[in-house]
Amino acid sequence: MRRLGQFIEIIVGAVFLWSGIAKLLDPSAFLSAILTYEVFSYKVSVIASLGVPYLELCVGACLVFRVIIVGARLLAVVLLVLFIILLSQAAMRGLDVDCGCFGSSTKSSESGFFWPIARDVIMLIGIGLGIVAGVNANGSREK
Amino acid sequence: MKSVREACVISVVTGLCGLIAFFAHPKAPAFHVDELEVELEEVLRFEEAFWIDARSDEEFEKGHLEGALSLNEERWEEQIVDFLDAWNPDAPTVVYCSSQACLRSHEVAERLKAELGVENIFVLKGGWEKLAEVEIVERATQ
Numbered sequence: 001m002r003r004l005g006q007f008i009e010i011i012v013g014a015v016f017l018w019s020g021i022a023k024l025l026d027p028s029a030f031l032s033a034i035l036t037y038e039v040f041s042y043k044v045s046v047i048a049s050l051g052v053p054y055l056e057l058c059v060g061a062c063l064v065f066r067v068i069i070v071g072a073r074l075l076a077v078v079l080l081v082l083f084i085i086l087l088s089q090a091a092m093r094g095l096d097v098d099c100g101c102f103g104s105s106t107k108s109s110e111s112g113f114f115w116p117i118a119r120d121v122i123m124l125i126g127i128g129l130g131i132v133a134g135v136n137a138n139g140s141r142e143k
Numbered sequence: 144m145k146s147v148r149e150a151c152v153i154s155v156v157t158g159l160c161g162l163i164a165f166f167a168h169p170k171a172p173a174f175h176v177d178e179l180e181v182e183l184e185e186v187l188r189f190e191e192a193f194w195i196d197a198r199s200d201e202e203f204e205k206g207h208l209e210g211a212l213s214l215n216e217e218r219w220e221e222q223i224v225d226f227l228d229a230w231n232p233d234a235p236t237v238v239y240c241s242s243q244a245c246l247r248s249h250e251v252a253e254r255l256k257a258e259l260g261v262e263n264i265f266v267l268k269g270g271w272e273k274l275a276e277v278e279i280v281e282r283a284t285q
Binding site: 024025026027028031032035036038042043046047049050051054055057058059062068069070071072073074075078 | 146147149152153154156157158161168170172173174177242243244245246250
């Protein structure tokens with residue numbers, strides 16, 4: 001169970017790493033994606049366009065390399081819950097949103113919100129399994 | 144709480160990286176772009192305006208404001224010649240792209256300002272969506 005939890009967390013970490021790198025390659029494209037959600041002001045969006053990719057990179061690296069794992073799990077949960085809320089509210093409002101999940105400029109309304117939300121839910125479950133399995137950097141069980 | 148303490152450490156590292164990226168990343172977005180933005184109502188009060196469509200060629204071909212000139216980053220070198228031929232320095236230049244969320248119009252406006260010294264230049268708030276909302280696109284060529 002512990003090994004399975006570790007494995008899933010590494011996969012989730014790799015997805016975060018990929019996502020962070022993709023967004024960092026073109027922060028302007030990610031900024032444009034954030035603005036389509038019509039939730040944040042321009043200035044907050046600029047901060048997020050540079051902060052979120054690095055947060056994903058740090059969280060992903062911690063999950064993959066099994067360092068500062070407890071904090072990385074907490075931040076991964078916070079990020080995933082935030083992404084799910086953002087996508088869900090956009091779906092409910094019927095917005096023509098650019099997902100921006102991996103730095104792409106694909107409109108979510110074209111492919112539907114189902115897969116981006118489902119992917120985040122699956123990743124959240126993965127992190128949950130890691131927490132339940134009590135996985136941490138030195139392999140000891142958490143309390 | 145170990146988790147909160149560690150999360151704070153990661154957040155601080157993230158914040159520092161983001162700050163460095165803001166100053167050093169070649170594609171870092173500008174923090175103040177709204178100073179060029181102008182409301183459509185204000186543009187309509189101009190006696191005349193020189194319109195620039197910063198959307199992609201495909202979008203431009205689907206429909207654009209009558210008299211608007213296509214100028215985008217993809218074909219900048221080719222289109223800038225047409226711009227220089229048609230540009231009226233006495234009229235305010237107004238750049239639009241697809242919506243409030245797109246940044247193409249800001250990029251084109253900034254570039255025209257920096258490279259050609261175009262001073263009397265604005266970015267239409269809301270872009271093409273705003274034009275469509277007030278049915279100005281009835282004037283658009285299809």
